Amino acid sequence: MFQRYSAFSLFQQGLRSHRGWTSAWRTPLPKSTYDVIIIGGGGHGLATAYYLARNHGITNVAVIEKNWLGGGNTGRNTTVVRSNYFYPESVDLYELSVKLYEKLSRDINFNVMFSQRGMIVTAHSEPEMEMAARQVNAMRINGTDAELLDEAQFRKKVPIFNFRPDARFPVHGAILQKRGGTARHDAVAWAYARAADSAGVDIIQNCEVEDFIVENGKCVGVNTKLGEIRAGAVGVAAAGHSSDLLQKVDITLPLNSYTLQAFVSEPLKPVIDTVVYCPLTGAYVSQSDKGGLVIGGGLDRVPSYGQRGNLPMQEAVMSGLIEMVPLLSKVKLLRQWGGTVDVSPDSSPILGPTGMEGLYLNCGWGTGGFKAIPAGGYLFASILATGGHHDISKPFDLGRFITGKLIDEAAGAGIAH
Amino acid sequence: MQIFICPFCGPRDEREFHFEREAGKIRPDTTKLVSDIGWSDYLNEQRNTKGAVREVWSHLPCHELFVMERNSLTMDVIYSTSRRGPVT
Numbered sequence: 001m002f003q004r005y006s007a008f009s010l011f012q013q014g015l016r017s018h019r020g021w022t023s024a025w026r027t028p029l030p031k032s033t034y035d036v037i038i039i040g041g042g043g044h045g046l047a048t049a050y051y052l053a054r055n056h057g058i059t060n061v062a063v064i065e066k067n068w069l070g071g072g073n074t075g076r077n078t079t080v081v082r083s084n085y086f087y088p089e090s091v092d093l094y095e096l097s098v099k100l101y102e103k104l105s106r107d108i109n110f111n112v113m114f115s116q117r118g119m120i121v122t123a124h125s126e127p128e129m130e131m132a133a134r135q136v137n138a139m140r141i142n143g144t145d146a147e148l149l150d151e152a153q154f155r156k157k158v159p160i161f162n163f164r165p166d167a168r169f170p171v172h173g174a175i176l177q178k179r180g181g182t183a184r185h186d187a188v189a190w191a192y193a194r195a196a197d198s199a200g201v202d203i204i205q206n207c208e209v210e211d212f213i214v215e216n217g218k219c220v221g222v223n224t225k226l227g228e229i230r231a232g233a234v235g236v237a238a239a240g241h242s243s244d245l246l247q248k249v250d251i252t253l254p255l256n257s258y259t260l261q262a263f264v265s266e267p268l269k270p271v272i273d274t275v276v277y278c279p280l281t282g283a284y285v286s287q288s289d290k291g292g293l294v295i296g297g298g299l300d301r302v303p304s305y306g307q308r309g310n311l312p313m314q315e316a317v318m319s320g321l322i323e324m325v326p327l328l329s330k331v332k333l334l335r336q337w338g339g340t341v342d343v344s345p346d347s348s349p350i351l352g353p354t355g356m357e358g359l360y361l362n363c364g365w366g367t368g369g370f371k372a373i374p375a376g377g378y379l380f381a382s383i384l385a386t387g388g389h390h391d392i393s394k395p396f397d398l399g400r401f402i403t404g405k406l407i408d409e410a411a412g413a414g415i416a417h
Numbered sequence: 418m419q420i421f422i423c424p425f426c427g428p429r430d431e432r433e434f435h436f437e438r439e440a441g442k443i444r445p446d447t448t449k450l451v452s453d454i455g456w457s458d459y460l461n462e463q464r465n466t467k468g469a470v471r472e473v474w475s476h477l478p479c480h481e482l483f484v485m486e487r488n489s490l491t492m493d494v495i496y497s498t499s500r501r502g503p504v505t
């Protein structure tokens with residue numbers, strides 16, 4: 001069933017009018033028991049299943065997804081990958097992810113189109129330049145790449161930016177992370193799904209988890225639309241729906257679910273070959289290989305599970321974009337959508353045990369967990385396989401909200417997550 | 418644009434409002450020793466309900482603090498209650 005993808009197989013299929021491709025994963029019915037069940041077939045759930053098989057030899061695994069795989073935030077995000085964080089704990093985590101992304105297409109025989117086109121954060125005054133220098137130093141000390149650009153260097157990288165004398169936010173310089181960039185979101189979900197499936201993992205779509213089976217205080221499985229499924233360990237990777245699931249076993253989480261929106265324009269000739277984020281307008285933009293501008297901004301300000309955006313934020317993001325790049329003002333949007341993101345008090349994720357035996361968590365990625373999919377999967381697999389923390393995941397334990405040892409990237413890196 | 422209801426000003430544009438927190442949380446009694454878990458429950462834990470919610474909002478132009486009932490899934494706005502009287 002497993003077909004290796006290569007330039008040669010593409011050529012061969014071309015000769016047969018591409019009629020010989022087989023499906024990339026099976027559509028199995030759930031078994032009654034697994035070693036591990038993962039709830040949520042987004043990037044984090046699928047990557048977890050893959051690394052359980054590859055790193056830990058655990059293949060009797062099911063990923064249970066209520067809709068279609070990758071249809072949650074993973075298929076709705078603006079695909080920025082970066083590790084430009086302030087605290088060492090965060091850089092360890094996101095840097096692991098960028099490193100895994102750098103090798104992913106080759107490792108798993110699927111082109112995820114990881115393009116290290118650079119990630120730029122603009123600075124708009126001398127004090128901001130000082131903070132930018134501090135950020136660059138922190139990133140370098142923590143072991144990732146960062147450069148401080150002055151205005152002329154930035155102008156060379158992003159000539160379409162607003163350099164007019166009447167600009168509301170004149171640019172003084174920027175932070176560049178060269179190894180940052182974008183990847184294709186669906187491809188990341190599909191790549192992990194295909195690799196996990198070929199290792200024996202059952203991916204069960206259209207199967208909502210309704211409740212947990214708890215015996216003697218231990219989680220031993222889940223009740224689903226397709227009936228009861230038992231497991232030695234259950235991992236929840238359900239992003240914005242984590243609180244809703246865990247309240248079924250009376251566990252409350254430090255999460256608020258908000259809508260985050262994204263926008264894609266009509267296709268244009270290439271105008272920008274990097275990712276630019278302006279903290280003052282809150283908007284960021286890159287250009288996809290098809291030519292569409294991929295545009296994002298901040299959270300809607302009303303807590304929501306609606307999975308669609310509201311107008312005030314659309315207005316804020318669009319006016320921000322036009323302030324950044326006025327020549328885009330005549331460009332038309334093709335599509336707009338929203339995802340339900342899980343925002344924690346310190347804008348850092350939650351990884352580890354829940355307090356209930358047999359039940360583990362991977363959530364709280366909020367607005368920035370696409371970049372973390374390889375690392376989130378890698379670490380969550382290790383947690384599920386061993387029942388304890390990996391060194392890199394330890395600081396992200398739920399316990400930090402009680403000890404107060406937060407990893408406050410919202411304040412530290414000063415960038416949206 | 419969604420319309421929220423300020424108990425003092427009436428129906429107004431959502432941009433004029435600010436979400437404060439979930440309703441019904443009581444600050445720990447600091448005349449007694451408060452445990453770390455007690456503080457964490459109060460400061461960090463969220464019900465984050467999918468469906469009918471009660472939340473404290475403020476109307477920025479007039480500074481009214483009030484309880485709004487709405488649905489976090491359908492986004493229907495149901496009712497606003499002023500905090501100036503007793504709130505249950």
Ligand SMILES: Cc1cc2nc3c(=O)[nH]c(=O)nc-3n(C[C@H](O)[C@H](O)[C@H](O)COP(=O)(O)OP(=O)(O)OC[C@H]3O[C@@H](n4cnc5c(N)ncnc54)[C@H](O)[C@@H]3O)c2cc1C
Pocket residue numbers: 039040041042043044045064065066067068069070071072073074075076077078079080081207208209210237238239240241245260261262296337338339340341362363365366367368369370371372
């Ligand atoms: C508009 C937008 C832009 C973003 N931009 C970026 C970006 O540029 N860079 C970046 O790094 N991150 C970005 N993010 C964040 C990123 O998309 C997420 O953090 C990441 O995709 C989370 O992956 P996940 O696998 O945890 O969640 P998801 O992909 O949401 O997967 C969770 C899955 O769980 C399923 N599920 C939920 N409840 C149940 C249940 N009861 N039973 C079964 N299945 C269930 C859902 O259907 C869903 O498929 C963005 C997000 C949005 C919405």
Ligand SMILES: [Zn+2]
Pocket residue numbers: 423424425426427476478479480481
């Ligand atoms: Zn008012």
